[in-house]
Amino acid sequence: MKNVSKYTRQFFEAPKTAMKWTERSYVDKAPTWCSVDLRDGNQALVIPMGLGEKLEFFKVLVDIGFKEIEIGFPAASETEYDFCRTLIEDDLIPDDVTIQVLTQSREHIIEKTFEALRGCKNAIVHLYNSTSVAQREQVFRKSREEIIDIAVSGAKLCKEYREKYEGNYRFEYSPESFTGTEPEFALEICNAVLDVWKPAPEDKVIINLPVTVQLSMPHVYANQVEYMCENLKYRENVIVSLHPHNDRGCAVADTEMGLLAGAERVEGTLFGNGERTGNVDIITLAMNMYTQGVDPQLDLSDIPAINEVYSRLTGMAVNERQPYTGKLVFAAFSGSHQDAIAKGMKWRAEGHTDRWSVPYLPLDPEDIGREYSADVIRINSQSGKGGIGYILETRFGYDLPKKMREKLGYIVKDVSDKKHKELLPDEVYGIFKQRFVDITSPICVTETHFVQRDGIEATVSFDYNGKRVTATDTGNGRLDAVSNALRSYTGADFNINAYTEHALEVGSASKAVSYVEIVTGTGRSYWGTGIDNDIITSSIKALVSAVNNMLGDKS
Incomplete structure (x- = not known):
């Protein structure tokens, strides 16, 4: 100079x-x-x-x-x-x-x-x-x-x-x-x-x-x-x-x-x-x-309250990156950071320590009136499966399987990238529901009956491309029998590769949420999620959602 x-x-x-x-x-x-x-x-x-x-x-x-x-x-x-x-x-x-x-x-x-x-x-x-x-x-x-x-x-x-x-x-x-x-x-x-x-x-x-x-x-x-x-x-x-x-x-x-x-x-x-x-x-x-x-x-x-009064009375704004008090100081957009924070929070929740030592967070945001879900994990095109999974679990109660979180992560990042914007938790949840939860097209199951006969026999009634049809097949369990019935009728080449479930809510009004992954003969993976008061029904909904994702895939 x-x-x-x-x-x-x-x-x-x-x-x-x-x-x-x-x-x-x-x-x-x-x-x-x-x-x-x-x-x-x-x-x-x-x-x-x-x-x-x-x-x-x-x-x-x-x-x-x-x-x-x-x-x-x-x-x-x-x-x-x-x-x-x-x-x-x-x-x-x-x-x-x-x-x-x-x-x-x-x-x-x-x-x-x-x-x-x-x-x-x-x-x-x-x-x-x-x-x-x-x-x-x-x-x-x-x-x-x-x-x-x-x-x-x-x-x-x-x-x-x-x-x-x-x-x-x-x-x-x-x-x-x-x-x-x-x-x-x-x-x-x-x-x-x-x-x-x-x-x-x-x-x-x-x-x-x-x-x-x-x-x-x-x-x-x-x-x-x-x-x-x-x-x-x-x-x-x-x-x-x-x-x-x-x-x-x-x-x-x-x-x-x-x-x-x-x-x-x-x-x-x-x-x-x-x-x-x-x-x-x-x-x-x-x-x-x-x-x-x-x-x-x-x-x-209560830093947010102090910030509000200060800004209103002075006309000054607190910088978004101001230590401890800025709106973005706890925000993690990076996928690796989000994953580490989510794992650190889980490790803490498991009771390993009463001391604060969460990666990337020198302070517990709640100690100064901030919220984890709103302030810590922020979703944009740089985010990863850990952060997206953390939001769905802490805000909405869905504990997605690891591979499904990864699948959803790519979808969410793509949406954020194309829209050139940060996605709010409700928007992430909306993408998850639209892409994976209770998908009813082209197959919409209307009725299912089971009989014990050399395993489990399932008779499935469903609408398929606007036509009401019925298919029957056997399997080593109810979900396997339904899967075989759908596969025999549609001619689709797939097998159930993963299945998990958990309660979505605590108490007498709890619902069951199920996750199913199917894999085609060419190795392509598709996921679906089902929600219902009955665990069997939720698992069938998850299977059908995965099959519909497969049938609707034009790639």
């Missing part, structure tokens, strides 16, 4: 650390989650949410289980201010939930922020100012010392105003654009703020290390976080928080590695909504923990 020479690495390596985070292989406990959907997420929308929409979204976040929710920037607009006041005055904030508000380091903004919080039981005042080289040089044109003064003066003002208002107010500081800031300077300015606030066991302070713009690979960020964790003053009374954006597509990796490096708190959004490429997706992070046996302390058991 052209112009590559104008780009350079804008991040700063942390001073050498022990990289202790590399010794851990997974996040073993849930962090404190803080949703920033109503601030960072909302300001990224083409049409920001109105008051009613924000109130509904807030309730959803509470129901999911967030205990810290950043509700906005009260001094930025009347809508933001009114939202904060409505939550407080209408007593909409549960006692165990803390709201968080953002403020710049300017006195009139800090003053209005505390006014907005008047009467709030629990709140976090989130102070920030930009610290990166690019911001210092290009936006503020200030020295390091001047940038520190901005932060320290804001910290002092926050402390002064807290003393004027009743309520449990905690503090948070973010060196905005942390990833473009020299780690030594980020540490210096954070420690200067901490010296003002003097965190204590009963008054801990949050130091937030935002990936305002993603500039490096995740391990670089992890080293920066570890450096800060090891060198911050008052460390035992400081909560280190992460706030990653996704410019390089690494927000989840940044966050997980940052947690391994010592952070205890995460700010993010549902589905990753946020400026540019978005914030870190808290749902993905939480489900990553869940699928490794760690309780994320969030209720994500």
Whole structure:
């Protein structure tokens, strides 16, 4: 590509650390989650949410289980201010939930922020100012010392105003654009703020290390976080928080590695909504923990419902391949994948394990409100017999013989290929019924009688090409006798090659379903299925269906 020479690495390596985070292989406990959907997420929308929409979204976040929710920037607009006041005055904030508000380091903004919080039981005042080289040089044109003064003066003002208002107010500081800031300077300015606030066991302070713009690979960020964790003053009374954006597509990796490096708190959004490429997706992070046996302390058991509210209120759509939450993330179109999933589900149903280990499915879809039949096995021209058989068995109760599943599989794939579309389960079932079940042309059996005479003698009455006829023959069983009678009358060359049966429904109203395969003298195979309350009748229907398929084959 052209112009590559104008780009350079804008991040700063942390001073050498022990990289202790590399010794851990997974996040073993849930962090404190803080949703920033109503601030960072909302300001990224083409049409920001109105008051009613924000109130509904807030309730959803509470129901999911967030205990810290950043509700906005009260001094930025009347809508933001009114939202904060409505939550407080209408007593909409549960006692165990803390709201968080953002403020710049300017006195009139800090003053209005505390006014907005008047009467709030629990709140976090989130102070920030930009610290990166690019911001210092290009936006503020200030020295390091001047940038520190901005932060320290804001910290002092926050402390002064807290003393004027009743309520449990905690503090948070973010060196905005942390990833473009020299780690030594980020540490210096954070420690200067901490010296003002003097965190204590009963008054801990949050130091937030935002990936305002993603500039490096995740391990670089992890080293920066570890450096800060090891060198911050008052460390035992400081909560280190992460706030990653996704410019390089690494927000989840940044966050997980940052947690391994010592952070205890995460700010993010549902589905990753946020400026540019978005914030870190808290749902993905939480489900990553869940699928490794760690309780994320969030209720994500009905993802479709959360998706519906999110899409309606924000106007944003969840990508079909979004981890865990997209419509197609559990979908298997590949025949080999479908077969492996079907066998894995059967192995699990047989009681071999109570642990989840189904091939190609890192998560049980039912745990987040999804359905196997609708979400997992999807049928198109790439599908195979395993998936098609799985749908017929789980949705409709038909346990097809293996060779019959293969036969049906080719038929279904051909239909999908010619129509250039995915086939829904009902369409697959329709193809199965049309091609194999109770086929009554050109032969339609109307009556069958059996007599025990040197084996079983069958007298079969049937319509054949519009003519009512009767044929009699013997066999070593009822089905064999009917087969011989049909063969002797029609002159067709075939033999029964396979027969299976099972109950289609459980209980007194159960029906019998039978499957018959016949093979011609030239080796061609034909299948039929019969359904009836009587097992003998269902087997005869299956045989006749197979014979009709043979007689109707023009190939």
